[in-house]
Amino acid sequence: MDDLYIQVKRFVEPESVAMIGVSSRTGPGSFNGMENLIACGYRGRIYAVNPRGGEILGVKVYPTVTDIPEVVDLAVISTPRGAVPGIVRECVARGIRAVAIITQGFADADQEGKKMQAGIIEAIRGTGTRVVGPNTLGMVNSFADFNTSFVTFTNRPAANGVICQSGIFMAGALDFTAGAGIGIDIGNTADIDFADVLTYFERESRVRVVNLHMEGLKEGRRFMEAARRVARVKPVLCLKTGRSEEGARAASSHSGSLAGEDAVYGAAFRQAGVIRVNNVGEMNELNKTFMTYSSMPGKRVAIVTISGGAGIALVDALSRQGLELAEFSRETLDALAGVYPQWMEVGNPADIWPAGMSKGYLPIIRLALEKVMEDPGVDAVACITPSYLEPDRDPLDVTGALKEAARKYPDKPLAAWIFGPHRRAWAQRLEEEGTIVTYSSPERAALGLGTLYSYHHIFKDAPSPAGIDLPGFDASGIEKLLLTAGERGKEILGMQALDIVSCCGIPTVRSIAASSREEAQRAARELGFPLVMKLDSPDVSHKSEAGGVIVGLKTAGEVAEAFDLIMQSAAEKAPEARVEGVLLQECRSEGAEVIIGARRDQQFGPVMVYGLGGIHTELFRDVSFRVAPVDTGEARAMMAETRSFGILQGARGQEPADLNALAEAVARLSSLVSSFPQIAEIDINPLLAGPGGVVALDCRISLAR
Incomplete structure (x- = not known):
């Protein structure tokens, strides 16, 4: 059987396509996928299939798939749903290995639709045929002038990839004025899923950033494995919808997805190196960030601004992203002081408006950009400027100066925050060479630079979870205790539960x-x-x-x-x-009460929880999550995410807890739930964490049915 890369490649780079159920209606408003395929300049062979036969748009129409004179690479089905299962079986019999189902009304609809989707899965099982959809907009590949959807895309290739569960996110979520790369709407994910397409993008060198729109997953761990591999070589951005209870219900009805618990998804994304975005605007601007800037050497940022107040707003935003204000060299400070008014202090942010008013804005911004870009203490530059008029009519048009600086110093990101009524026109001019990103706010500019830095210095090079040596982990003892306890009921409490914890190597009271x-x-x-x-x-x-x-x-x-x-x-x-x-x-009272526990998630399997324990667990819900197993490093990261972490570090002069012992306890418990699937849920609450180590005071274990 072909490897995953070849299987997915058939969907986005086929040499021949059968458009099954193609309509004879053409022209504006017809939403004719074959018309789009022809119009985008596709160079492969196109076959139309419709029982009526005849000819559409100059293409001969065949009554059935069987009548096509060759085995095509890809079949695209857009018939009424009742006909789809039979057509899929015809495609399998004909030897077609890639089938995209545009038709809706399957797992996204009623019980009959769910049965029909299950029948499609059964029809392709073990045959080598793969299915995208049902309920998909289709695929687009601007590198190959290929588009199976009824939506028109730009034909200007760009280095982005899209995997989505709703066609609108392929059609409009990214700013395709910058160009479009390769996109697949996986729809209901009856077969081809996120992990499959991620594996394709891992090897697709023309794609430098991958954008995901996700409603839910069926195999969370498989997704994590694929995403972790891809994130090592290119950034993966994800907009996860269905975060609220109402959104989760809507996701279930839209694509048949199980949205799952949002906090668990967030933990899985962090562990896999996936960059989570909160909205479409963030995805647009981060997508452009990674397509434009190859890296960011450090976290020191210089600000060149036309407004002191705007500069301060950007300073605050940069600080929230963990970035630092660069300290200018003496040479840079002297050069700026030479053009500043005598009364004005020189520093970062470099407020150039007073100097520009007296000496001309354009020469001053050129000087300022040149000096800060060449400063060895600067890793990136953010420029703030207004857009009061269209660039061609604006005396403050500095787009040329910014583009010159970006070309001259390609290793340092030069970002722009443009404000004013003509921001879009300025942005289009600044971004036309692919060297500058314009952001819609100081927060977005800081997010862009902060995420760029974090990806290249944290996410990308983060070590894989290390194994942990667990001396004293008595697996056989645990097995016996679970067997005995299971005979008494579904819940294990008291001494029996603490005995199991003790067999893990976690001290108990x-x-x-x-x-x-x-x-x-x-x-x-x-x-x-x-x-x-x-x-x-x-x-x-x-x-x-x-x-x-x-x-x-x-x-x-x-x-x-x-x-x-x-x-x-x-x-x-x-x-x-x-x-x-x-x-x-x-x-026992020497220490802080925390909770460590685990439960089995429908999408991700065993998931660890850590947080404030005792009577405060339900009251404050100060917890963090990770998909098990976790090592001690990941356990330390879990602790640091909670608001109560300062208590463990020794707040108000108290002696700090033994964080190494606490991290090891989390790792040991994660090994327990990973090794024994009969444990559905476990809570050690409270676990006392003090200077001398940890001790479990109480435990509850629920066994799987």
């Missing part, structure tokens, strides 16, 4: 189970005081709500009294629960 007052008192003498007593029941996971937790027990008498109180409370508040007694534990 000293605990003893007791089924009577006398056993509880003996356990107390063995453990020592003070103590915590907890209800021991496989049916009660939130013990506090059932009156099942009493802390600070200091005598044997208090232990006996606490036992009676917990038994009475359990009988009243959880009368159906199986009660096996109580669990006595040492009182």
Whole structure:
């Protein structure tokens, strides 16, 4: 069977195409895909298929796929949905290896449509035929003058690639005035999916940046593997829609996608090196950023501005992106001081308006750009200028000066924030040579430069997750405990859960189970005081709500009294629960309470969670996620993402927690859920993290059905 690159290439660079179900209606408003294919200058062989036969646009029409005189590279189906499954089977029988289904009404619609889509998948299984769609706008490849959609695209090739689940994002999400590259609308992803097309783009050297519009995934880990490979060689931008509950429902009805939990998608994108964008505007401008600038040597930015206030706004925006203001060299400062008014301080931002008013704006901006671009302490330059009139009529037209500077110093990005009523005309002139990107706001300019820097210095070269040596990880012991616990029910709590945690190599609090007052008192003498007593029941996971937790027990008498109180409370508040007694534990308070846990996500499998623990977990929801397994480095990154990280670092003079021990505990738990698929969910809450290490105080495990 052909490799993935060849399989996907047939869809975007075929030598022959069958347009099945082509309409005889042509001209404006006809939305005729074959008319577009001919109009864009496609040089391959085109065959039209329609039971009526005849001729359309000078192309002979064949009644069926079987009647075509050759085995075409690609078949494009745009018939009513009821005919599609049979036509797909005809294509398979004819030996056609690439089929795009434009028709809607499958998994994106009713139960009948879902059954029909399942039938299409079954028809191609094991045959070597691949399907794009159903519910796709089709494919476009400007390098090959190829367009199967009913939407007209520019024929000017550009170095971008698009993978989308809605045709509008291929038709209009990118600023195709800059040119279009290769795009595939994968629609319902019945077969060809994001990972397949990403694998193609990994080897497609004409594409330098890949743009994704995603509603949902079916195989999250496969996507992550493909995206991680591609992100090593070219940036991958992703606009994930369906982030809200309402959006997720809309995504399900639009493309049959499972939108999934947004925070998990965000974690998966970070781990795979995918750059997430928040809206179409960000995608447009970041797409142009990566097509225009090959790299950014460092994070030191110079600002040349016509407005001091605008310069300050850009300084703030750059700071939020983790970039720094460049410190100008003495030579640069002296050159600017030579043209500045005597009363004006020289620095970065370089506010050139006062000098421009007295000495001419054009020569001053040329001087300023020359000096800051050649300054060895500057890695990128952002220029702020207005657009009060069309460039040809504006006395402040500096587009030529900016383009000259960009050509002379190609290794340093020169970005422009253009404001005013004629921004688009200025942007078009500045960007026509492909050396400058104009941004719509200071925030977008900072985002462009910040993302450019982060990709080349963080995302692109980030090491793959390292394996971790886990001495003391008792896999066989865990297997036995899970087998025994599974016989008792779906939930594992108390001592059994803590025993499993201990087998992972994570320290647990000293605990003893007791089924009577006398056993509880003996356990107390063995453990020592003070103590915590907890209800021991496989049916009660939130013990506090059932009156099942009493802390600070200091005598044997208090232990006996606490036992009676917990038994009475359990009988009243959880009368159906199986009660096996109580669990006595040492009182531990040295450290911060955190939660570490995992659950199985429908798209990504086991997913780790870390955050503020104890009673604060539900209240503040200060958590971060990662797709398991994670190493200690990724675990440290999870901690740093939470608002409460400062507590662990030693806030208000407190001794910091042992972050290495905490990171290792997260890594060990991730190994547990990755190794044992029978664990559906696990929470260690709280895990006490202090200067001396970590200790698990409580744990709940849910087994898969």
